[in-house]
Structures are given as C-alpha cells and as structure tokens.
Amino acid sequence: MNITPKARVAIVVALATALLTGCSAAAPDASGSTAPTSAASATSVAQTRPESRTVTVDEVLDPMTFVVTPTKTTDALYGTKFTLHLVDFNTAVKGECGYDETLALAKKTVSTHTWIINYAVVKDGVWIDEKGDHYGMLDSSGAVYEQTMMKSGFAYLTAANADNYLLNPQREAKNAGSGLWTTCPGFGA
Known part of the structure; x- marks a missing residue:
C-alpha cells in the first residue's frame, strides 16, 4: 500500500483530533473510579431548571463531587x-492541607442521609451538561451538606459568593477556629 505524504498527515491529524477530543475509553483514576469528573460545559441539556430529585450517594469522588443514584424511577429522567458536582462553595482539593480530613467528613456526612439535589442555586444555567453530569447542592430533611461542611470549618465561600446564605456559618466557624481555619494556614484565602 502506497500512502502519500499528504494522506499520512491527514491520518495523523485525524488520530490526534480523536485522542484530544476524548474518544478513548475512560481510564480509572487513582481511586479506581471511572465516573466523569469534567467541569461544566457552556450549555445545559436541561432547557429549564430540573425539579429536585431524591438520590443516594454511591461514591464520594472528592468533597465536591459524588456519584449518585435516584431513589425513584420517576427521578431517573x-x-x-x-x-x-456541588456549586456555590469550596473545599480543600487533593494535595492541599486538610484534604484527607475534608474527604473523611464528606464521606461520613453523605452516608447518613438520603439527599435531595437542589438545582435552584445554579447561577450559569448549566444544571445538567452534555455528559449527563448534574450541578447543584445537597439538601436533606434537616440537614444540608454544605452547611455541615461550612459549620465544621471544612468549606468556605469565595468573594463572589459574599451574599450567600452560608456566610454566617462560615464566619462562625472561622471565628471559633473550627476545622481547617486553625490547622491550615491560608485556608479560604
């Protein structure tokens, strides 16, 4: 078979494009999970805000990302x-001071409840991206994941969220020296 130089270049470009756009199978991450962990895309597959849905948490990928299963078949739209992916606040990320403690609290907190995804807090209109990843917050009867993390001193708000309902729990945790506010210099900066 005789392939011209022009055809070789076209083949190489096509293969490189396929690899760069993610056509290969997902490889497990360090935890062995193959769940998608990408950031939100610019558009949402949901044209209107989805109704809240009840879920159980199957896996904690990090303190801000979970693999979940709807508890009702009608919720499985x-x-x-x-x-x-949780929105509206931040936690320590892998490699930062306090990450292991934050991950442990996240796992403990989500294992004790059935949760409701609240899509109302999403500001950019991406509730569900093209990959099927959801963006919102976790609520439960009497428990809000974000408040638990904030009150314990393992989560913080950015300056952009200064008017957020989590501001008082953050201020109280910071003033009390709770969690990472004392043990991790620069936490929340």
Missing part, C-alpha cells in the same frame, strides 16, 4: 446513576 437523566440517568439511573450520574455524577453530581
């Missing part, structure tokens, strides 16, 4: 298992 966008999939029977999907990734939920």
Whole structure:
C-alpha cells in the first residue's frame, strides 16, 4: 500500500483530533473510579431548571463531587446513576492541607442521609451538561451538606459568593477556629 505524504498527515491529524477530543475509553483514576469528573460545559441539556430529585450517594469522588443514584424511577429522567458536582462553595482539593480530613467528613456526612439535589442555586444555567453530569447542592430533611461542611470549618465561600446564605456559618466557624481555619494556614484565602 502506497500512502502519500499528504494522506499520512491527514491520518495523523485525524488520530490526534480523536485522542484530544476524548474518544478513548475512560481510564480509572487513582481511586479506581471511572465516573466523569469534567467541569461544566457552556450549555445545559436541561432547557429549564430540573425539579429536585431524591438520590443516594454511591461514591464520594472528592468533597465536591459524588456519584449518585435516584431513589425513584420517576427521578431517573437523566440517568439511573450520574455524577453530581456541588456549586456555590469550596473545599480543600487533593494535595492541599486538610484534604484527607475534608474527604473523611464528606464521606461520613453523605452516608447518613438520603439527599435531595437542589438545582435552584445554579447561577450559569448549566444544571445538567452534555455528559449527563448534574450541578447543584445537597439538601436533606434537616440537614444540608454544605452547611455541615461550612459549620465544621471544612468549606468556605469565595468573594463572589459574599451574599450567600452560608456566610454566617462560615464566619462562625472561622471565628471559633473550627476545622481547617486553625490547622491550615491560608485556608479560604
């Protein structure tokens, strides 16, 4: 078979494009999970804000990302298992001071409740992206994941969220020296 130099270049470009756009199979991450963990895309597959849905947390990928399963078949409109990215606050990320403690609290907190995804807090209109990942917050009867993390001193708000309902729990935790506010210099900066 005789392939011209022009055809070789076209083949190489096509293969490179396929690899760069993610056409290869997902490889497990360090925890062995193959769940999607990408950031939100510019558009949402949901044209209007989805109604809240009740879920159980199957896996904690990090303190801000979970693999969840709807508890009712009627809630499974966008999939029977999907990734939920929390919005509106921050936690320590892998490699930062306090990450392991934050991850442990996240796992402990979500294991004790059935949760409701609240999509109302999403500001950019991306509730569910093209990959099927969801964006929102976790609520439960009497428990809000974000408030638990904030009150314990393991989460913080950015300056952009200064008017957020989590501001008082953050201020109280910071003033009390709770959690990472004392043990991790620069936490929340």
